[in-house]
Amino acid sequence: MKISSIELIPVMLPYKAPVSDAWGLYDSVRYSIVRVTGESGLKGYGEVSLAWFGGVHDLCREAQREWVPRLIGLDTSQITYINSVLDECCTFSRRSLLVKAGIEMAVWDLLGRERGLAVYDMLGGRVRNRIALTGAVAMLPPEEMVAQAREAVDAGYRELKVKVGLEEKKDLDTVSRIRAAVPDDIRLRVDANMAWKDRKTARRMMDALYGYGVEIVEQPLDYRDLEGMAWLRNNTPCRILIDEGIWDWRDAARHVLAGAADLFHVYICEAGGIQGARRIFDVGGAFGTGCTIGSMPEAVVGACAAAHVAAAMPNLSVYPSDIRGFTVFAEDVATSAMKVRNGCLELPEGPGLGFEMDEEKLEALRADRS
Ligand SMILES: [Mg+2]
Incomplete structure (x- = not known):
């Protein structure tokens, strides 16, 4: 099914209790949810997660503007090709891999829902x-x-x-x-x-x-x-x-x-x-x-x-x-x-x-x- 829209939605998720490691103490995270909608209206979702450095909202805003237009109209069955397009988008920053992952898993989710198959x-x-x-x-x-x-x-x-x-x-x-x-x-x-x-x-x-x-x-x-x-x-x-x-x-x-x-x-x-x-x-x-x-x-x-x-x-x-x-x-x-x-x-x-x-x-x- 062709992809008709991709939205990267910033969310703030609170922890039940603060989380700590050798780098600090955190009480919530700034992640994004990716919502991919196919031409039938069916939706798949992915998550862009990074617990440190203020989260991923800035990265996702940039991807919404620069990457998404390259993906609209591609078919959910072309996950390998979609990965190649996303690789071109990611070339200069490793943190971009987090955004790539959120979009890619949303396409797997949508493809699975479309076909009635679990991703595994x-x-x-x-x-x-x-x-x-x-x-x-x-x-x-x-x-x-x-x-x-x-x-x-x-x-x-x-x-x-x-x-x-x-x-x-x-x-x-x-x-x-x-x-x-x-x-x-x-x-x-x-x-x-x-x-x-x-x-x-x-x-x-x-x-x-x-x-x-x-x-x-x-x-x-x-x-x-x-x-x-x-x-x-x-x-x-x-x-x-x-x-x-x-x-x-x-x-x-x-x-x-x-x-x-x-x-x-x-x-x-x-x-x-x-x-x-x-x-x-x-x-x-x-x-x-x-x-x-x-x-x-x-x-x-x-x-x-x-x-x-x-x-x-x-x-x-x-x-x-x-x-x-x-x-x-x-x-x-x-x-x-x-x-x-x-x-x-x-x-x-x-x-x-x-x-x-x-x-x-x-x-x-x-x-x-x-
Ligand atoms: Mg570790």
């Missing part, structure tokens, strides 16, 4: 029915982090992801307290969000954390320091999961060539959409690098896109993914059967990306009207 079926079908997730432990005072860890274990999570990177002594102390507070068979990973300033600091921290059973360390160093990451892989027992360093498949290929990654953390938004994410999985598959899925955190629409990719990729890692961000929002524009139960994500149901858009809620959460 269009990707070759489900290879799993649920996705193992990490339980989140945010950067908080130590006793609150221990309490969050206990709650996550009680909720059924088998691996905890602990935010670290501000103070070495506090981080080690907190992780040791979490280790003592949860059963031995619960795995621990930490996310440093690039906070360790040099490779020797990172090695010292990682050796100590390994002693507390931390197997995976997420983005220990600056995203540009591929040599440092490769050195850590050879000089510490921990596995290195690359998050900030990998946006698209080219980044993934560079990390493979540098020997810098044990695992890729794939974001549909950073990869420029569903096809872009699949290409990272293909790079990982070719070189034996595991792939897990990250969380911006996306709200329901973006999380559904992540869930469909996770369901359909044969080489999703046995290590858990992070598709639980949609649970942190106080309000959302869409609802879905997708839910987190016993530490696993249960997949969305229905055609397209498998959510119900609430148009009234979308109007209510619009950020360009008051």
Whole structure:
């Protein structure tokens, strides 16, 4: 079906409680919802998500003006061609990949609704029915982090992801307290969000954390320091999961060539959409690098896109993914059967990306009207 309109609608989504990491504290996000309307009037939706740097509203305004005219009249069945047109639009800025992803997933959603197929079926079908997730432990005072860890274990999570990177002594102390507070068979990973300033600091921290059973360390160093990451892989027992360093498949290929990654953390938004994410999985598959899925955190629409990719990729890692961000929002524009139960994500149901858009809620959460 031909595309007759594309609207990038700015929204403000409030968190239930402030979210923290090594970079700061946030109480809401400025995302955009992409509404693609076909010539029959049928609609598909995507999400443009970026939790940092003031969000994506400026980027989306520019895309509405400059990109959308190039896409009107294209057919929803030409997703590969639509990706090529969007790639030309994105050439000079990596952040544009976020906008590309929102538009691309909306086209998948519309195509699926038009054909009566779930997106994972269009990707070759489900290879799993649920996705193992990490339980989140945010950067908080130590006793609150221990309490969050206990709650996550009680909720059924088998691996905890602990935010670290501000103070070495506090981080080690907190992780040791979490280790003592949860059963031995619960795995621990930490996310440093690039906070360790040099490779020797990172090695010292990682050796100590390994002693507390931390197997995976997420983005220990600056995203540009591929040599440092490769050195850590050879000089510490921990596995290195690359998050900030990998946006698209080219980044993934560079990390493979540098020997810098044990695992890729794939974001549909950073990869420029569903096809872009699949290409990272293909790079990982070719070189034996595991792939897990990250969380911006996306709200329901973006999380559904992540869930469909996770369901359909044969080489999703046995290590858990992070598709639980949609649970942190106080309000959302869409609802879905997708839910987190016993530490696993249960997949969305229905055609397209498998959510119900609430148009009234979308109007209510619009950020360009008051
Ligand atoms: Mg991370």
